Amino acid sequence: MGATADPAASGGAAKRLSITPGQVVQELGYDSDVDHDLRDDVEDVTGAEMLDEEAVEAVDVVLLWWREDDGDLVDALVDSLTSLGDNGVVWLLSPKSGRPGHVEPADIDDAAPTAGLHATSTIAVTSDWSGTRLVARGRKG
Template identity: 65%
Template sequence: MSATAGPTEGQRTLASRLGMQPGQVVQELGYDDDCDAELRASIEEVTGNALVGEDPDDVVDVVVMWWREDDGDLVDALVDALTDLADGGVVWLLSPKTGRSGHVEPSDIGDAAPTAGLSATSSISASREWQGTRLVAPKASRK
């Protein structure tokens, strides 16, 4: 016998890679047909909330931003991603893995993040086709 209530093991694993928690509000930017449906479903299952789009009703805890090489100016997109993000929130920049169409060089992310006021804290394999870079606003310096 197995209980089927709650997320499946695979869904918990995918969402846990991104540190998703029940009750979090997650904004999704850059959605297109190539986005990982299983990862999206995992986030919704674990948080208990539907992903919100570009105009959320309130601040969000996490921004999941799907980004491809030809999507435009990464610095501008990262600055825009901060618009609805709560203090202490996280931006997960998801980009196609090496060798996949739309791959973004890690050095491009490393250059864009500080210009947008963010620091890269870790990189993970988010799914079969997508890698994730966790970005946060640096803590204010104490005087």
């Protein structure tokens, strides 16, 4: 049996994002183009539905779906910190290169420090979406 090009197909997308059982995850930037298998995988792993932008409780992880024409990335990143608890992680999910809405890595690299965040890694999350892991500046994890 050959390997699949889609990491989410094996049920490992949430694992690739280091999401663990019991974590509270907030989802921002939802639209019809999001990867529904990834969303289902996250909810299966955490055992709970993801919170939306109206949530006021502290969260462990923010999944921020972002496309090139969604507006000001710095503002969105600052907003993503509103509910983020201590040692929380923001995963900026953007369409891969060549896909509609692709965000240039340089744009992410420019926006993150302005929002008080530091990019620690970028991975292929699904066949259409890349994820950039962002943490508060000063944290190395």
